[in-house]
Amino acid sequence: MMVPKVGTLDAPGDMRLVMNIRTKSARPWMHMDPATERHPENRPVTV
Secondary structure (H helix, E strand, C coil): CCCCCCHHCCCCHHHHCCCCCCCHHHCCCCCCCCCCCEEEECCCCCC
């Protein structure tokens, strides 16, 4: 989950996508960058 703060999008070049979640229900026409992580459900929990 991402909660952007006010002013964050003033410089969108500083952001990058690092993972896709819930890909199991993605539409066939949806483009996902193959260089990013993919998770069929939620992001795995790391301890």
